[in-house]
Amino acid sequence: MDGVSDEVADGFVRVRLDLSYDGKDFSGWAKQARGQRTVQGEIEDALRTVTRSTETYELTVAGRTDAGVHARGQVAHVDLPGALWEEHREKLLRRLAGRLSHDVRIWSAEEAPAGFNARFSAIWRRYAYRVTDHPGGVDPLLRGHVLWHDWTLDMDAMNAAAEHLVGEHDFAAYCKKREGATTIRTLQELRWERRSDGILEATVKADAFCHNMVRSLVGALLFVGDGHRPVEWPGKVLAAGVRDSAVHVVRPHGLTLEEVGYPADELLATRSREARNKRSLPGSAGCC
The missing domain is CATH 3.30.70.580 (Pseudouridine synthase I, catalytic domain, N-terminal subdomain)
Structure with a gap:
């Protein structure tokens, strides 16, 4: 079947x-x-x-x-x-x-x-990526789910950079290209919070994701957070539309798929048909 x-x-x-x-x-x-x-x-x-x-x-x-x-x-x-x-x-x-x-x-x-x-039928997927910038490293009991970043991170700078990435864009600069697959996605939410235990948690929510997209976005924002790149840099990379060797794909263990969202039952079939259509941005080439 x-x-x-x-x-x-x-x-x-x-x-x-x-x-x-x-x-x-x-x-x-x-x-x-x-x-x-x-x-x-x-x-x-x-x-x-x-x-x-x-x-x-x-x-x-x-x-x-x-x-x-x-x-x-x-x-x-x-x-x-x-x-x-x-x-x-x-x-x-x-x-x-x-x-x-x-x-x-x-x-x-x-x-x-x-x-x-x-x-x-899914209308969104929500991921979380967890990072600690504690100088002592990761809590041993959390080491399989939290990345250690050996630089102090500026959460406000990362959130400011993230604002330029939210919305419908061609995320080719942040995706591993696959033959015949579109890299146009609608990033619905991208924000960082510092939890009470000091761990920085990114919420990344989109209608769908292409290969390596979440870990590439996180990698770019960490470079902003530790001062290696300016706030405007992730947005400029996105606009350039090509993979940038400076965008680091962070390790997978900090990433968790937290939740998948679906529409009301009567809309499931319609959503499923819509999701199969290959998307293009306004003014770009593409038939459907």
């Missing part, structure tokens, strides 16, 4: 999964070559085992996280035969908890509303 489709085949049920994982020991979300441990591969194997299936039912995910990136509020869907779903639905969560490794948990498995697609 094509899990990317909005249409669910006769006799099948689309199931929404809400899940979390620690990305440290995963080679990202997506299945890869044999020997690479991935979140998708682990969950699909567990589903096949606990439902005693001979077939692997493929997952479609809201956000394909990279190696080492964590998720607290990831969403996926899987299309299962109706009879299999009815047989296992009541005990599925408990059985998966017993089969999955401790660094990945599924919190909810429910029949999805009509038109739901975990990837294309």
Whole structure:
């Protein structure tokens, strides 16, 4: 079955999964070559085992996280035969908890509303990136989720720089280009807060993200925060529209996918269709 489709085949049920994982020991979300441990591969194997299936039912995910990136509020869907779903639905969560490794948990498995697609129906994804500039380094109990930046950071300067990045832009300067894929995104929110424990937390929210976008944006803003670049620099890089070798892609362990947002049930199918259209900026080339 094509899990990317909005249409669910006769006799099948689309199931929404809400899940979390620690990305440290995963080679990202997506299945890869044999020997690479991935979140998708682990969950699909567990589903096949606990439902005693001979077939692997493929997952479609809201956000394909990279190696080492964590998720607290990831969403996926899987299309299962109706009879299999009815047989296992009541005990599925408990059985998966017993089969999955401790660094990945599924919190909810429910029949999805009509038109739901975990990837294309989403209207926003919200990430958090956590950094400490404490001269002593990172709390050992948080070291797997917080980056140490060995310079004092000016949060106000970083927020001032972030203002020039919010909105709909071509983020080619902050993305790893993929053939045939657009780099136009709507960055809905980008702001920093210093928590009571001293950790700086960036909230990064957009309709979607291209490859390496969040970690590149964070890297540029850290250069502003530590005084290596002026406040205007990240905006100038964005306007230039090409990768700048000075933009550092920060390490993945400070990044967590916190939440995925969806519209009201009656708008799911419409949103899914809209999200498949390749975007272009006003006045730029592109048919759709």
